[in-house]
Amino acid sequence: MDLLNALVTFLNFVFIPASAYGAQLALGALGVTLIYGILRFSNFAHGDTMAFGTAMVILLTWGLQALGITLGPLPTALLALPPAIALTAALALLTDRWVYRHYRRIKAAPIVVVMASVGVMFVMNGLTRIVIGVGEINFADGARFVVTVPQFREMTGLTEGLSLRTTQAITLVIAALSVWALFVFLNRTRAGKAMRAYADNEDLALLSGIDPDRVVRLTWIIAIALAVMAGTLYGLDKTFKAFNYFQILLPIFAAAIVGGLGNPVGAIAGGFLIAFSEVALTYPWKKVAEYLGFEPSGLLQMLGTEYKLAISFVILIVVLLVRPTGLFRGKAY
């Protein structure tokens, strides 16, 4: 029984939150890694683009709620997601046309493009601040829980409870669906194959008659769709606060690099690795240890939650030292 209690505690406080967070990071890292693989720069504006997309979702959600349209037990934000993705993707395509295309044409050094993405980051940050402000916004509605702690206790008769929030369940479902769709697209469709070919060898792809502008457009649309989904799920799960989306940039980059920049499978693995390390190292393991028959004197917390960024950073440093190409052999050299 104690073993089961320990397991439930672990699931409730580590496994489920880390899975949801990992899925959000993976979606973000997929966008970063796709942009890196095809446009060949690290997009510093990714976090703030996520924030902007989420702000669009929130505005549309408010609009829908004002019209009296909801999704019942599911958050209304899901309904607002597709138009928000379309809006943000349109903005990203404009940004590409006005900013990034120039640097592709003159074949600028990657670091100059990174600098331009810092400019885009400022613009996105400013837009988000103007549109929705800097405060915390909670926009989750519908049912809060799939399973609550008392329900679970009643069902199983265990002392420890387990809760599964709607947002966590939705995060996992949406992440699984979109990753599946992405891989089907990349591996099975002509456009997806063209993208992979372009990422692999630009010149050879051009020689085979692949339209580079189309590949670039597709990349932006997919990356933005993933980013807005990641941002919305993250905002539903926690709350929306513009600055948090700047801070999530580091774990996202770390996830993409750990998996190997430019490698989609790596980005997903990296996202979950970072999320599980972060949650496991900042969780106080005292309760689990007690159920397992130990008598710990302290909280058994490796690191305070205020240093969770340090975990992604340390993982990043170790990977850079030991295997700079990442676990799944990305393009980095």
Next chain:
Amino acid sequence: MSSNRQADARPSPLRAPLLFLAVAVLLLLEGSVSNAMFSGSWNSALALLNMGLISAVAALGVNMIWGYGGLFNAGVVGFIGLGGLAPVLISTPQVAGAWAAGGPRLMLALAAGLATMVLIWAAAQRLRGLSRGAVVTLVVVAGYVATRMLFDPAVAAIEANNPAKAGNIGGLGLPVVLSWPVGMLLAAAAAWGIGKVALGLRSDYLAIATLGIGEIIVAILKNEGWLARGVLNITGIPRPVPYELALQSNPEFVAAAARWGMDAATGSGIYVKLCYAAIFIAVVLTLILLTELALYSPWGRMMRAIRDNEVAAAAMGKDVTRRHLQLFVLGCAVIGLSGAMMVTLDGLMAPGGYNPLRYTFLIWVMVIVGGSGNNWGAVLGAILIWFLWIKAEVWGPAAMAVLTSPLSAGGLRAHLIESAPQMRYLAMGVVLLLVLRFAPRGLLPER
């Protein structure tokens, strides 16, 4: 950057003096004219100048890293914060009982942490295969446990010592100017560590790694109460210039201020700010002198050769990674100096205010707009952008009120005017993008 360097014609030699004159006129207007755009207060103009000069020091550091090395430091805020730690540790008065409470144990804990890292490094270097992984894991776990066992009680003891007023380890009580080189050393040490890992790989990796270290240094400053009281802030850091209140109670000064037609309060504020400005101008000029001398020496030519063509420089036998590390450490030390200067000017260490948009990316805008690779450009860009950044807070809502006057006084207009101060983030981004695209060499191009 690199692709446009040779294309443009040599700019007029009058360009730099004229642009500096324009900035000076802006500051003079701020001091003398009182209308919707300018405050007409010399105190405000001098405060703008002083922060502009501090930003100029940071911009000079970034310019060394970017303009002469082509390296991207995305964690400027962290190095500014580290530099700011130095005045706290060096020049604040000693805290009674803090050292006795946990000082030696704390040093022991830090030594244990350092020893762990050295052991990990040594094990990773010497061993191969399975034993390497096993030994490294063992050292990590043992070192972590040992460090925590020493560290936690020491920190608890220090933070329990007079927690309302102090709770930190305290300073050495030395003159504050001594802390400036210490701030440089702190920033340089962090830069060496991060550069050692991230340089020599892809150029983006340094950017991402510095982004991380910047965030982490700020997190440490906010949360480690024993170090500098964290978010409780440290106030009353000694300063190298006289205090306003002391001046106001000095009859000679009051008489002198009256002769200039000012009351004692305004006069003392202006006098103190002028003292600071003199010190800061001296620092900026010294830095420009040193960097210019370095850049027109064989060392500087080598650096520019490496930036313009790494492969060719490497073929000529230059150790590119080592030179980059050297430049990165030097540049970060200068950024650390600016952090120490800022804390000295404010007399306050407030880690809650270290915002990356303000302290990392705004400094970058200053360098790019001023002209990457040109030290005078960095200084010009710093003072100009700082001036615009502060004034935009006032100008933004006013401009928005005029722009939206055709709209009826509804919710939309109120929202737009209300959010106009946020407009400056947007404006800075647009300025950065425009300069990068249409004038990549900036206001004062590199010679």
